[in-house]
Each structure stands twice: as structure tokens, then as C-alpha cells.
Amino acid sequence: MRNWLSGALKDHSSLKKGVLTGILRVAKESIFFGLNNLEVAGILEVGPFADxxxxxxxxxxxxxxxxxxxxxxxxxxxxxxxxxxxxxxLYNPWSILNFIDDCPAPPAAHWVNTSSNDLVRDLLESGAPRYGKTWRRCWPAAAWSAR
Structure with a gap:
């Protein structure tokens, strides 16, 4: 992954800036090693990219x-x-565009087929022995299964 990102983002004559988005904060020393001028902007921070x-x-x-x-x-x-x-x-652009396109149909959860909660589920399940009571209060019982 590091080689691919470096090849795509570093010293690329047709690219002035690149934006990567994701759900996990990745340490600068890991897959981004070798990229300079890297700035991490979290969603809780007030900054120029908030909107x-x-x-x-x-x-x-x-x-x-x-x-x-x-x-x-x-x-x-x-x-x-x-x-x-x-x-x-902010509003989810995919949902808003589909809401407009589908009118006058009632609103619907348009994003549900565009992502997966598998990563979150795996993280919760891997910590279940330590945090089981807390997770089970937040997560429906039917979602838990023995592996």
C-alpha cells in the first residue's frame, strides 16, 4: 500500500494535491512514510476543510x-x-441527491448499500471479552454470534 500511495501521490507531475479520506486515523509513520507535507484533519477538528x-x-x-x-x-x-x-x-451528498431524484417518494436510507459495518463489528467483537457488557448494551443481541 505504501508503494502504491507514494507512486500515486509523490512527485506526480499531473497532481498538485491529493486528498485521502477514511474512517481510521493512520499514523504518519506507517503507510504514509515517505510522503511529505501530510496533514491529518480529523472530523472533530475545526478547520478549513470542515465544509x-x-x-x-x-x-x-x-x-x-x-x-x-x-x-x-x-x-x-x-x-x-x-x-x-x-x-x-453536513448532509450526506449521496442521500440528498437520491432524495431529490426520488421525490415525491418518501425519504429512504440511501447510504445503506454503499458501505459495510464489518470493520466496526470486528473491532467490537475482538474487544468483547473486555468490554462485553458495554457493547451488548449498545449492540442488538441478535448481532452477536460465537465465532
């Missing part, structure tokens, strides 16, 4: 207005906002 990874509410309002759906903003807010980067509340 760049989703739609802000004014952007959603404008999109809905452009498609003559401005009355649907409360419904969109109830279903699709909830990502917070620092102090910025």
Missing part, C-alpha cells in the same frame, strides 16, 4: 429550491443531516 466533505444546509436548501422542492427541507433535515465536522453540520 468540504458533504453538503451544508444552505447548499441543501439551494439544491432543493433549484428543483422546486424547498418545502422538503424539514424532511431532508430530519433524514439526512447529522454529520458534524468540527462545528459544521
Amino acid at each position: 468540504k466533505f458533504g453538503f451544508t444546509e444552505p447548499e441543501v436548501a439551494r439544491l432543493l429550491d433549484d428543483f422546486e422542492l424547498s418545502g422538503k427541507l424539514p424532511e431532508a433535515r430530519e433524514w439526512y443531516n447529522g454529520y458534524r465536522f468540527g462545528e459544521t453540520v
